[in-house]
Amino acid sequence: MSLLVETTAAAGRPTWETVPGRIAAVSKETHDTFTLQVEPPPGDPVARFRPGQFSMLYVPGVGELPISISGDPGHRELLTYTIRSVGQVTYQIVTRKPGDFIGLRGPFGTPWPVEEARGKNVLIVAGGIGLAPLRPAIYHVLRHRGEYGRLVILYGGRSPRDLLYRKEFAAWGMLPDIQAMATVDYGGVSWRGHVGVVTTLFRHVRLQPAETVAMLCGPEIMMRYATRELESRGFAQGQIHLSMERNMKCATGHCGHCQMGQFFVCKDGPVFPYSQMKPYMDLYEL
Amino acid sequence: MATSQVTAALAAHPFLEGLQPKHYETLAGLACEVSFEPGQIIFREGDPSSFFYLILSGTVALEIAAPGRFIAIHTVGEGEELGWSSLLDQVNKQFRARSVDAVRALAFDGARIVAACESDHEFGYIVLRKVLEVVAERLRATRLQVLDVYSKKGAPGK
Amino acid sequence: MRKKQYRLHQSDLSSLLENLRRRGYQPYGPQRRDHAIEWLPLDGIHQLPAGWTTTTAPATYRMQERSDQALFGYWTGPDSLKKLLHPPEACLLKAEYNGGVRFVRQAPAEVKRAFIGVRACDLAAVAALDRVLLSDRWVDDIYQANRNGALLIAVNCTSSAPTCFCASMGSGPRARSGYDIALTERVGDGSSEFLAEPGSEAGASILEELTALAAPAGWEKEAEESCQSAAAAQTRAVDASSAPAVIDRTFDHPRWDQTARRCLACGNCTSVCPTCFCVNIEERNALDLRSAERLRVWDSCFTQAFTYIHGGSIRTTPKSRYRQWLSHKLARWQEQFGMPGCTGCGRCIAWCPAGIDITEEMAALEASSGSTYPTGVSTHGN
Numbered sequence: 001m002s003l004l005v006e007t008t009a010a011a012g013r014p015t016w017e018t019v020p021g022r023i024a025a026v027s028k029e030t031h032d033t034f035t036l037q038v039e040p041p042p043g044d045p046v047a048r049f050r051p052g053q054f055s056m057l058y059v060p061g062v063g064e065l066p067i068s069i070s071g072d073p074g075h076r077e078l079l080t081y082t083i084r085s086v087g088q089v090t091y092q093i094v095t096r097k098p099g100d101f102i103g104l105r106g107p108f109g110t111p112w113p114v115e116e117a118r119g120k121n122v123l124i125v126a127g128g129i130g131l132a133p134l135r136p137a138i139y140h141v142l143r144h145r146g147e148y149g150r151l152v153i154l155y156g157g158r159s160p161r162d163l164l165y166r167k168e169f170a171a172w173g174m175l176p177d178i179q180a181m182a183t184v185d186y187g188g189v190s191w192r193g194h195v196g197v198v199t200t201l202f203r204h205v206r207l208q209p210a211e212t213v214a215m216l217c218g219p220e221i222m223m224r225y226a227t228r229e230l231e232s233r234g235f236a237q238g239q240i241h242l243s244m245e246r247n248m249k250c251a252t253g254h255c256g257h258c259q260m261g262q263f264f265v266c267k268d269g270p271v272f273p274y275s276q277m278k279p280y281m282d283l284y285e286l
Numbered sequence: 287m288a289t290s291q292v293t294a295a296l297a298a299h300p301f302l303e304g305l306q307p308k309h310y311e312t313l314a315g316l317a318c319e320v321s322f323e324p325g326q327i328i329f330r331e332g333d334p335s336s337f338f339y340l341i342l343s344g345t346v347a348l349e350i351a352a353p354g355r356f357i358a359i360h361t362v363g364e365g366e367e368l369g370w371s372s373l374l375d376q377v378n379k380q381f382r383a384r385s386v387d388a389v390r391a392l393a394f395d396g397a398r399i400v401a402a403c404e405s406d407h408e409f410g411y412i413v414l415r416k417v418l419e420v421v422a423e424r425l426r427a428t429r430l431q432v433l434d435v436y437s438k439k440g441a442p443g444k
Numbered sequence: 445m446r447k448k449q450y451r452l453h454q455s456d457l458s459s460l461l462e463n464l465r466r467r468g469y470q471p472y473g474p475q476r477r478d479h480a481i482e483w484l485p486l487d488g489i490h491q492l493p494a495g496w497t498t499t500t501a502p503a504t505y506r507m508q509e510r511s512d513q514a515l516f517g518y519w520t521g522p523d524s525l526k527k528l529l530h531p532p533e534a535c536l537l538k539a540e541y542n543g544g545v546r547f548v549r550q551a552p553a554e555v556k557r558a559f560i561g562v563r564a565c566d567l568a569a570v571a572a573l574d575r576v577l578l579s580d581r582w583v584d585d586i587y588q589a590n591r592n593g594a595l596l597i598a599v600n601c602t603s604s605a606p607t608c609f610c611a612s613m614g615s616g617p618r619a620r621s622g623y624d625i626a627l628t629e630r631v632g633d634g635s636s637e638f639l640a641e642p643g644s645e646a647g648a649s650i651l652e653e654l655t656a657l658a659a660p661a662g663w664e665k666e667a668e669e670s671c672q673s674a675a676a677a678q679t680r681a682v683d684a685s686s687a688p689a690v691i692d693r694t695f696d697h698p699r700w701d702q703t704a705r706r707c708l709a710c711g712n713c714t715s716v717c718p719t720c721f722c723v724n725i726e727e728r729n730a731l732d733l734r735s736a737e738r739l740r741v742w743d744s745c746f747t748q749a750f751t752y753i754h755g756g757s758i759r760t761t762p763k764s765r766y767r768q769w770l771s772h773k774l775a776r777w778q779e780q781f782g783m784p785g786c787t788g789c790g791r792c793i794a795w796c797p798a799g800i801d802i803t804e805e806m807a808a809l810e811a812s813s814g815s816t817y818p819t820g821v822s823t824h825g826n
């Protein structure tokens with residue numbers, strides 16, 4: 001029940017109320033992706049997030065974007081965001097310096113079904129920057145290791161230099177009862193790992209569909225392929241969960257931008273059971 | 287590996303799932319177990335395509351030569367197959383295959399599998415269906431790879 | 445027990461304005477400006493558009509003189525209460541730079557306004573906005589402040605414009621709920637009288653203060669009859685109950701392509717729609733760069749940028765945007781909020797420069813969405 005109370009605490013705040021977050025650290029993950037650690041005001045509900053939720057990050061005078069929280073839900077004194085610099089606002093965010101302030105709103109959105117997955121195996125399928133929103137779910141499973149079965153993490157990236165959290169990823173693979181495999185579309189000279197799209201990794205892991213909850217995040221095309229593949233391997237639609245991306249301005253279902261059929265991705269998602277998304281995913285320009 | 291062990295290994299291999307026992311025996315008669323040290327060249331681009339492999343353990347990279355380096359375009363591992371072009375006539379290897387780590391596999395002379403398929407069309411039909419599945423999966427994966435979905439612009443064409 | 449109904453003379457409307465001002469309300473009323481009816485602050489009854497009417501048709505809206513002096517003898521103009529309750533531009537937040545940054549946000553204060561002459565379709569639109577902006581997990585406090593201070597005085601429609609289809613959407617022509625006072629105008633020789641019924645305690649107490657005159661027997665029946673004949677006279681209709689299923693079946697229907705060749709993606713329909721609530725956020729930097737404001741402005745799902753995510757927009761074509769708009773109004777809104785997002789006011793028909801008619805579009809989709817057309821995807825009941 002405590003979770004419900006927490007949600008209400010953040011939801012009861014007026015939509016546009018923004019609190020300052022002090023940037024504690026900025027670190028470079030890859031050539032275009034950075035991880036920021038942001039210190040929220042002490043005790044502020046903006047930090048009470050669950051794995052899979054996102055914040056709205058605001059650079060005054062520039063703009064605001066929804067960014068998934070990529071840190072450990074067990075450590076809420078700092079909020080962690082992994083951001084790829086692809087546009088004006090993301091560029092402005094990743095070039096902030098420690099000590100600078102940005103605006104924070106949130107947390108928003110539906111979480112990964114970590115409660116539902118209790119007692120089951122967890123299959124994480126990530127593509128590109130999609131590993132960032134999944135990382136809190138991984139941390140959650142690791143923190144409550146006894147409550148879950150096997151943890152399988154499959155991660156696809158463009159090339160070795162695009163892979164996030166490489167050291168951490170390798171360390172996950174060393175833990176007992178965890179299988180962590182990465183693959184890239186374009187292997188380099190020194191890459192000794194898998195080459196091929198992430199779906200090709202499904203053949204390398206023993207999946208027990210009936211006992212497994214799958215969580216997917218990545219480009220929509222990759223998720224479409226991956227969901228089809230999982231379905232053909234015996235996963236029911238309700239066992240597969242996806243995190244969707246759409247344009248968002250408010251994060252509270254009031255700006256209208258993120259609509260996908262009957263859903264507002266900001267408040268009904270971003271994490272959806274595949275059973276809800278399947279009718280929509282093949283509709284072009286929905 | 288004794289013949290019975292080979293038959294068991296074949297029966298356990300995902301590629302051959304669903305075959306009849308007699309078919310496993312046919313294949314077992316054609317198979318020989320091979321192993322490769324890490325970094326060994328299994329076949330080269332341009333080689334006559336002769337062997338077909340079912341990988342039992344380890345990972346193999348399919349690579350193509352570019353000036354000054356090799357680019358890995360795909361990797362296959364345990365439970366997968368390598369060298370399906372050996373089942374076609376007159377095709378040379380399109381890629382170099384190199385073991386990434388220690389690899390164990392069952393090797394088949396492609397020409398002898400084809401001959402077995404010719405003499406028993408039911409067996410041949412099943413083998414070709416299996417190969418078609420492999421080819422379809424590779425094609426799907428390749429198309430997705432070509433899309434470059436992780437690039438900064440998202441999928442090209444947008 | 446039946447609520448008491450009152451008889452008001454035209455001159456009582458001046459007392460009504462006085463009464464509202466005493467209660468702290470700024471009266472607003474329909475007025476003729478720039479050849480259209482607009483909602484503006486009302487200083488006196490003389491500002492109401494006596495003797496004026498409007499004619500509407502696809503892509504047409506004209507003001508014309510009537511043969512009588514009816515005060516409310518026109519139909520909806522481009523304005524709706526949306527403009528006043530959910531304003532086209534609102535400041536959300538100010539960021540002040542002072543070494544660090546400080547975010548300043550004042551909770552919006554209640555604005556007391558009384559709107560005289562709200563049509564039944566626009567009451568339904570307010571109910572729709574209430575549902576979207578007040579009754580969900582998050583509350584839009586700007587709308588809330590405006591809405592809490594709003595007193596709604598409805599005027600029933602005793603005739604319909606050619607573009608009206610409120611009867612089929614179940615929202616009019618007579619106001620059934622959501623008002624403080626509802627008036628039905630009885631146009632006489634030179635001046636009008638009104639049947640007035642309270643819809644709230646505030647409305648009842650205002651009417652008690654204004655007059656002791658009960659409405660004559662028979663006025664209520666006459667009001668009901670004229671509203672019903674207004675409904676019967678409507679030539680346009682949407683089958684609201686079948687619309688969601690039709691829309692689900694016709695995602696790839698060629699009709700969308702045909703309509704897209706006419707649609708300019710100008711966004712007029714979304715601007716005049718009394719329920720379209722979408723907004724965008726803009727940054728406005730002070731010239732001295734010491735502060736920045738976040739402004740919320742009306743947006744339209746017809747713009748290219750509306751669905752932009754890195755890599756491109758989801759809806760690149762006018763076809764997909766028109767389909768989104770219509771689908772949202774008549775199907776998705778039902779699933780999202782348990783009510784239709786269209787009130788049948790007909791504004792989008794009149795103000796579309798290409799004359800695209802939502803009722804005609806729905807009819808075309810419905811007519812050819814039977815067995816001959818391959819299915820879309822049913823998203824109902826999942």
